[in-house]
Amino acid sequence: MTETESVDAIKACLGQRSIVLVGLMGCGKSSIGKRLAARMGLPFLDADEEIERAAAKSINEIFTDHGEAHFREGERKVISRLLANGPQVLATGGGAYMHPETRQKIREGGFCIWLRAELPVLMRRVGKRDTRPLLRSGNPEATMRKLMEARYPVYAEADLTIESRDEPHEVIVSEIINRTVQRCAQVTSHSPNPKDAVAPMTAAPLSETATEATATGTASRTVGVDLANRSYDVLIGTGLVRNAGALIKQRLGPVKCGIVTDENVARHHLAVLEASLKAEGMFAGSIILPPGEATKSFRELGPLCEKLLELGLERGDIVVPFGGGVIGDLAGFAAGILRRGVRFVQIPTSLLAQVDSSVGGKTGINTPQGKNLIGVFHQPNLVLADTDVLATLPEREVRAGYAEVAKYGLLGDADFFSWLEQNFRGVFGNSGPDLTHAIETSVKAKAAIVARDEHETGDRALLNLGHTFGHALEAWTGFSSRLLHGEGVSIGMCLAFRLSEELGLCPKGTAGRVTRHLKAAGLPVHINDIQGGKANADELMRLMAQDKKVSKGRLTFIMARDIGQAFITRDIDPEAVRAFLAREIGGCEIGG
Numbered sequence: 001m002t003e004t005e006s007v008d009a010i011k012a013c014l015g016q017r018s019i020v021l022v023g024l025m026g027c028g029k030s031s032i033g034k035r036l037a038a039r040m041g042l043p044f045l046d047a048d049e050e051i052e053r054a055a056a057k058s059i060n061e062i063f064t065d066h067g068e069a070h071f072r073e074g075e076r077k078v079i080s081r082l083l084a085n086g087p088q089v090l091a092t093g094g095g096a097y098m099h100p101e102t103r104q105k106i107r108e109g110g111f112c113i114w115l116r117a118e119l120p121v122l123m124r125r126v127g128k129r130d131t132r133p134l135l136r137s138g139n140p141e142a143t144m145r146k147l148m149e150a151r152y153p154v155y156a157e158a159d160l161t162i163e164s165r166d167e168p169h170e171v172i173v174s175e176i177i178n179r180t181v182q183r184c185a186q187v188t189s190h191s192p193n194p195k196d197a198v199a200p201m202t203a204a205p206l207s208e209t210a211t212e213a214t215a216t217g218t219a220s221r222t223v224g225v226d227l228a229n230r231s232y233d234v235l236i237g238t239g240l241v242r243n244a245g246a247l248i249k250q251r252l253g254p255v256k257c258g259i260v261t262d263e264n265v266a267r268h269h270l271a272v273l274e275a276s277l278k279a280e281g282m283f284a285g286s287i288i289l290p291p292g293e294a295t296k297s298f299r300e301l302g303p304l305c306e307k308l309l310e311l312g313l314e315r316g317d318i319v320v321p322f323g324g325g326v327i328g329d330l331a332g333f334a335a336g337i338l339r340r341g342v343r344f345v346q347i348p349t350s351l352l353a354q355v356d357s358s359v360g361g362k363t364g365i366n367t368p369q370g371k372n373l374i375g376v377f378h379q380p381n382l383v384l385a386d387t388d389v390l391a392t393l394p395e396r397e398v399r400a401g402y403a404e405v406a407k408y409g410l411l412g413d414a415d416f417f418s419w420l421e422q423n424f425r426g427v428f429g430n431s432g433p434d435l436t437h438a439i440e441t442s443v444k445a446k447a448a449i450v451a452r453d454e455h456e457t458g459d460r461a462l463l464n465l466g467h468t469f470g471h472a473l474e475a476w477t478g479f480s481s482r483l484l485h486g487e488g489v490s491i492g493m494c495l496a497f498r499l500s501e502e503l504g505l506c507p508k509g510t511a512g513r514v515t516r517h518l519k520a521a522g523l524p525v526h527i528n529d530i531q532g533g534k535a536n537a538d539e540l541m542r543l544m545a546q547d548k549k550v551s552k553g554r555l556t557f558i559m560a561r562d563i564g565q566a567f568i569t570r571d572i573d574p575e576a577v578r579a580f581l582a583r584e585i586g587g588c589e590i591g592g
């Protein structure tokens with residue numbers, strides 16, 4: 001779709017409604033808003049300027065002469081008047097959206113976008129100006145922090161959140177246009193009635209086939225994991241974190257929830273989740289752990305269990321792992337052993353966790369002897385995969401998660417792999433339909449395998465495609481940032497297909513196709529793509545022998561007869577594998 005087509009689609013969807021920008025001072029509402037309006041061919045209006053014009057006074061003067069309450073009332077009237085004259089791009093003052101009546105007006109007459117920014121970014125931007133009444137006294141940074149705490153949970157009610165970061169404004173404007181048109185596509189493709197295209201976007205369900213659109217959540221897809229009395233749903237969509245309290249209450253009752261998260265996720269998203277649980281009276285407390293694989297350890301597990309007990313969680317209460325696979329595996333394990341097992345709700349925040357680790361009930365930690373060697377099968381009671389949170393996931397992590405998405409195509413769904421070859425760029429876009437489709441297809445594939453073989457006595461091992469090699473490479477790099485889990489899986493899958501081809505198990509050219517696609521997606525595909533030292537075949541064989549997929553001394557390999565036709569075997573000659581790895585490390589390119 002060209003930008004002109006996107007803009008036309010957004011305008012058709014907006015009808016008379018305006019795009020309303022909300023956010024704290026310094027988040028870029030005016031500067032980004034002006035550029036957005038210019039690119040969309042819409043008028044730009046700044047509510048603060050209109051208020052000054054109407055009052056014939058500056059905002060500082062209105063504050064000084066009449067106080068904040070008077071200003072807010074005037075602001076409400078002016079914004080209501082402006083919204084009656086849409087469509088336009090309307091920038092609002094930082095406090096406008098906090099006023100319940102103004103917020104309601106914006107809901108009715110606008111499509112609301114929150115320009116969210118981190119504290120250092122805001123302070124840098126407002127530092128030089130003296131026009132902000134709320135920052136004129138005391139410690140401006142402390143004031144700004146307080147404003148963030150009070151306002152971010154409310155701003156999170158906006159229809160769309162865009163991270164206003166240190167990038168050129170035009171980049172942010174492109175992101176706004178792309179994500180808004182995706183939202184319009186979701187609304188209009190859902191509805192058989194074209195008139196709905198001009199109904200308020202917030203009122204329309206945000207789903208394509210509306211498997212679920214509740215009063216309290218905006219899940220566009222629901223995938224069931226069918227495990228008799230341990231069955232549960234995976235909700236996939238936008239806005240799930242900000243509705244988590246209501247969704248959990250609706251399905252699991254008014255329970256106390258102890259959140260477990262890491263520092264990165266906490267910085268971006270914890271306030272919204274806490275606010276949502278507090279609104280339902282279900283918040284017990286949050287435990288914030290350091291990010292990274294090292295957190296999946298006995299060292300963190302003990303104190304975590306004790307802190308969960310200190311939060312007062314009882315048997316009927318709930319642990320909420322809120323993070324990537326590391327937090328999900330660790331906190332899921334803690335839930336499995338706390339009071340001999342309490343319920344838990346996974347809220348995965350990385351792509352990898354949304355498509356893989358949050359579903360299926362494998363929980364656990366690493367030890368010096370190897371990865372995931374200690375743990376329990378403990379199924380979650382609900383999974384909320386909110387695609388909005390992926391907006392803050394670093395790009396390298398998104399790519400690593402994509403390896404697990406591609407895995408589902410490679411192991412059992414050739415059509416999905418072909419679809420990914422055509423559409424992978426869309427999957428990398430924020431919260432769009434391609435991303436939702438990829439997550440849903442992946443979760444469905446995983447749910448089907450888990451339902452057949454919950455405890456990995458057979459079929460479930462297929463999910464380890466690429467993992468025997470991948471885990472050995474992760475161990476060789478010391479589980480460090482040299483190689484992310486998904487990157488190890490990407491190289492591992494390429495190795496599995498190349499070895500399959502070399503052993504005559506799959507047609508010539510198959511490994512080349514796999515390698516080409518993963519490389520195009522920005523993933524490493526050869527052992528030698530790992531920076532910082534050359535691997536050694538004997539060392540990798542030794543590490544593979546420690547894998548938990550070893551049985552009676554024989555390694556389990558997932559090989560392939562073709563794309564979408566993986567199979568489990570214990571019949572691969574270790575000497576053939578060692579020689580193959582030696583050739584790979586020697587730099588010999590096969591099928592790549």
Ligand SMILES: NC(=O)c1ccc[n+]([C@@H]2O[C@H](COP(=O)([O-])OP(=O)(O)OC[C@H]3O[C@@H](n4cnc5c(N)ncnc54)[C@H](O)[C@@H]3O)[C@@H](O)[C@H]2O)c1
Binds near residue numbers: 389
């Ligand atoms: N249980 C299973 O079935 C299963 C399956 C696959 C993988 N895993 C495990 O999952 C782990 C890997 O998971 P991962 O890739 O999610 O790693 P991770 O949990 O370490 O997350 C990756 C990084 O992204 C950050 N992050 C996560 N969400 C973010 C967000 N929304 N915004 C900004 N930063 C964010 C994290 O802080 C971390 O730095 C491994 O330990 C692996 O063994 C488990």
